[in-house]
């Protein structure tokens with residue numbers, strides 16, 4: 454067992470499970486929260502993440518298979534996606550591949566959004582590139598039955614993350630937007646809301 458990441462909320466380790474190499478994501482207890490409340494929060498978020506990962510997969514969005522869930526320990530056991538973070542792939546890709554990746558990011562966001570799912574943390578660190586496909590992970594802050602506002606925030610965060618992680622190719626974000634529009638009939642309403650959210654940020 455090897456810990457590969459210790460974040461603020463979760464610990465990620467690689468382990469073996471039923472003969473497979475898997476990722477175990479556990480939500481760590483927080484001492485500043487009341488123990489009962491802490492346990493129920495961790496358990497809720499674990500359940501939420503597992504549900505959204507599964508639902509996204511059913512919609513055709515590549516996500517890891519969930520093998521097991523332990524609500525007591527607030528732990529998910531899931532398929533390990535071998536590959537590299539889209540964040541790293543993008544920074545060394547040539548023009549054609551950059552365009553393809555951006556198109557795919559826009560399409561995947563569209564599939565989630567047109568089904569009312571906000572991802573919650575749509576950054577290129579939460580995307581893995583494998584077999585010419587993009588896999589989405591980390592749905593812990595996601596939301597089902599998201600409204601225009603939540604979808605607008607989701608797209609806004611995607612844009613902010615893209616511009617800060619990939620400032621040298623910021624102009625390619627237009628490819629993401631065009632693809633999002635192409636695959637989601639209500640895209641214009643979300644983009645309009647995103648622009649409102651941006652201007653709120655500037656004046657408050």
Ligand SMILES: Nc1ncnc2c1ncn2[C@@H]1O[C@H](COP(=O)(O)OP(=O)(O)OP(=O)(O)O)[C@@H](O)[C@H]1O
Nearest residue numbers: 458460461462463465476517532533534578590591
């Ligand atoms: N199923 C998976 N397959 C391969 N790698 C994974 C998988 N799940 C997580 N990882 C790796 O672990 C990292 C962190 O996982 P994840 O994004 O789910 O946790 P996190 O909640 O973002 O942690 P933090 O809150 O600190 O950002 C990912 O960026 C990825 O590199």
Ligand SMILES: [Mg+2]
Nearest residue numbers: 574578579591
């Ligand atoms: Mg993450």
